[in-house]
Amino acid sequence: MSSPIFVVAKNTFIEMIRDRVLYFVVVFSILFMGLCFALGQLSYNEIFRLSVSLGLSGIHFCFMGLAIFLGCSVFFREIERKTIYTLLARPLSRGQYLLGKYLGLLSVLLTLLFGFVLCFTLVEYLLAMPILLTSYYAFVGFFFEAAILLSVTFFFASFSKPFLSITGSLAFFLIGHWVASLEAFIEKSTSVSFYLIGQVIIHTFPNLEALNWRPFAISQSPVPAYELSFAFATAALWALFFFMLSLIIFRRKDFE
Amino acid sequence: MILEVQNLNKSFRHPWSLQKIQVLFDVNFRIEKKSIVGFLGGNGAGKTTSIKCLIGLLSYQSGALKIFGKNHLEKAVKKEIGYLPERPYFYNYLSAEEFLRFYGQLSGMSGKALSIRIGELLELVGLSHARHMFLTQFSKGMLQRIGMAQALIHKPRLLILDEPLSGLDPDGRRQLVSIIQNTFTEEDTTIFFSSHLLDDVDRLCQDLVLIKNGRVHYNGPKSDFVDRGKRGYLIRHSFASKTAVESVSELSALQLKIDQLREDGHQILNIEQEKISLDEAFKEFQGQGGAR
Numbered sequence: 001m002s003s004p005i006f007v008v009a010k011n012t013f014i015e016m017i018r019d020r021v022l023y024f025v026v027v028f029s030i031l032f033m034g035l036c037f038a039l040g041q042l043s044y045n046e047i048f049r050l051s052v053s054l055g056l057s058g059i060h061f062c063f064m065g066l067a068i069f070l071g072c073s074v075f076f077r078e079i080e081r082k083t084i085y086t087l088l089a090r091p092l093s094r095g096q097y098l099l100g101k102y103l104g105l106l107s108v109l110l111t112l113l114f115g116f117v118l119c120f121t122l123v124e125y126l127l128a129m130p131i132l133l134t135s136y137y138a139f140v141g142f143f144f145e146a147a148i149l150l151s152v153t154f155f156f157a158s159f160s161k162p163f164l165s166i167t168g169s170l171a172f173f174l175i176g177h178w179v180a181s182l183e184a185f186i187e188k189s190t191s192v193s194f195y196l197i198g199q200v201i202i203h204t205f206p207n208l209e210a211l212n213w214r215p216f217a218i219s220q221s222p223v224p225a226y227e228l229s230f231a232f233a234t235a236a237l238w239a240l241f242f243f244m245l246s247l248i249i250f251r252r253k254d255f256e
Numbered sequence: 257m258i259l260e261v262q263n264l265n266k267s268f269r270h271p272w273s274l275q276k277i278q279v280l281f282d283v284n285f286r287i288e289k290k291s292i293v294g295f296l297g298g299n300g301a302g303k304t305t306s307i308k309c310l311i312g313l314l315s316y317q318s319g320a321l322k323i324f325g326k327n328h329l330e331k332a333v334k335k336e337i338g339y340l341p342e343r344p345y346f347y348n349y350l351s352a353e354e355f356l357r358f359y360g361q362l363s364g365m366s367g368k369a370l371s372i373r374i375g376e377l378l379e380l381v382g383l384s385h386a387r388h389m390f391l392t393q394f395s396k397g398m399l400q401r402i403g404m405a406q407a408l409i410h411k412p413r414l415l416i417l418d419e420p421l422s423g424l425d426p427d428g429r430r431q432l433v434s435i436i437q438n439t440f441t442e443e444d445t446t447i448f449f450s451s452h453l454l455d456d457v458d459r460l461c462q463d464l465v466l467i468k469n470g471r472v473h474y475n476g477p478k479s480d481f482v483d484r485g486k487r488g489y490l491i492r493h494s495f496a497s498k499t500a501v502e503s504v505s506e507l508s509a510l511q512l513k514i515d516q517l518r519e520d521g522h523q524i525l526n527i528e529q530e531k532i533s534l535d536e537a538f539k540e541f542q543g544q545g546g547a548r
């Protein structure tokens with residue numbers, strides 16, 4: 001007999017992968033990525049630098065967008081269609097349900113990321129660029145970041161409507177990328193209150209820039225192993241933290 | 257004891273003012289033995305709210321809810337219940353078969369037994385032809401029927417259906433009524449369903465739970481409820497080949513009337529208790545006690 005978590009994850013995956021909304025977004029992302037590469041091709045000089053950095057940035061942007069979109073829409077859809085009602089009527093705890101959903105969506109994201117890797121490789125090949133392993137570390141960072149963002153969207157979606165969840169998750173994403181610059185900024189600041197507020201932000205938000213390995217792709221150097229493992233551990237902890245928060249809220253949720 | 261709800265109180269909070277709005281007031285009812293029980297009440301009476309509390313989708317302020325003598329949230333209990341919500345939609349991109357397999361697996365079924373059961377159920381609800389169709393292509397009536405199949409997949413001992421018949425055309429309704437009836441006669445399943453369609457309730461149920469403005473007003477056999485509304489007796493008698501019908505309101509008055517008619521040389525053709533339909537009885541019930 002298979003675990004209910006796995007059963008939920010598997011069906012979430014199948015359902016999502018077949019949903020054409022997803023394909024629509026994928027097509028959009030591919031077009032966007034194509035645009036990035038086209039722009040890169042325009043400036044003739046540093047074609048490698050530009051194509052890689054623009055391509056990876058485009059993928060980063062789309063992929064995080066997808067993670068937020070998937071995470072925020074999933075509960076809304078489940079409640080709207082009342083699938084959640086019939087699922088929770090089964091011998092399935094809310095924790096198992098939530099974990100199943102999370103793992104299902106994470107595998108959808110992994111599949112999408114794999115698609116992006118293929119596209120990226122194809123475009124590089126078409127542009128007659130060298131295919132370097134160092135370009136692919138960035139994707140690992142994307143996945144870690146998406147895992148955090150997905151559990152952040154779960155957190156927001158556990159108590160708010162999709163619009164608010166998307167806004168909240170987006171804000172989280174932006175602040176997470178801004179934390180590093182904020183840190184440098186407040187070091188120079190003389191205002192105590194500004195310093196304190198800055199410290200609070202720095203310590204309550206993960207530094208998502210730490211997962212940005214695009215510069216390594218451009219400089220063609222590998223990400224050190226300790227950085228990889230440290231990033232993995234922090235990403236896992238942050239994801240777990242927000243997952244637990246959403247679980248606490250979700251357990252007490254009323255389905256009105 | 258199959259189902260027992262004791263002093264269930266539920267209030268919602270107004271989303272803005274956070275003011276408490278009480279919806280269920282000391283709701284009490286029970287189902288003692290296998291039966292088809294209609295949960296009857298007008299719009300906003302509190303049927304869906306009570307059912308959601310039972311399933312564990314809503315928390316409640318106070319009350320004791322027991323299914324098969326155990327707390328209604330226990331996993332062992334959930335294994336034994338099937339539930340169909342009001343106006344369900346379900347997953348879009350699963351086929352009928354995949355959908356049923358998904359739900360069957362969650363209820364601990366697997367392998368060959370599950371495959372056989374899926375075939376049986378698709379047959380029962382008349383969706384064998386749609387086995388490989390995605391649910392997004394299903395009509396409302398088909399969704400309701402696949403919803404019924406999902407509720408039945410694990411042969412539950414208690415089936416809780418929230419308005420299974422509304423929103424269907426007469427044909428669809430007839431099909432669902434016969435599915436409910438078949439399930440009841442062929443399986444060891446008690447069926448508890450909410451409705452405001454009196455015809456169907458009348459056709460299906462042996463017992464009733466009547467709810468109005470968040471309070472249960474009646475819980476018992478349907479026949480007793482209808483009897484409560486019985487009015488009096490009709491006497492058909494003839495004299496000199498002319499027939500007449502008279503009505504009396506009470507049993508004692510009836511005896512007197514009979515004596516009198518006999519003394520006057522009338523022939524009594526038949527005596528019949530005036531019956532009212534469930535529909536009339538329900539109308540009377542709704543009229544009682546004023547509006548909310």
Ligand SMILES: Nc1ncnc2c1ncn2[C@@H]1O[C@H](COP(=O)(O)OP(=O)(O)OP(=O)(O)O)[C@@H](O)[C@H]1O
Binds near residue numbers: 256279297298452
């Ligand atoms: N989330 C909510 N917040 C506030 N009040 C609610 C909420 N849900 C339901 N109610 C109120 O609770 C009462 C009972 O609603 P419920 O849905 O249980 O009725 P019902 O008997 O199922 O009616 P219907 O036949 O229309 O489905 C209604 O007055 C409704 O306005």
Ligand SMILES: [Mg+2]
Binds near residue numbers: 304305419
């Ligand atoms: Mg209702």
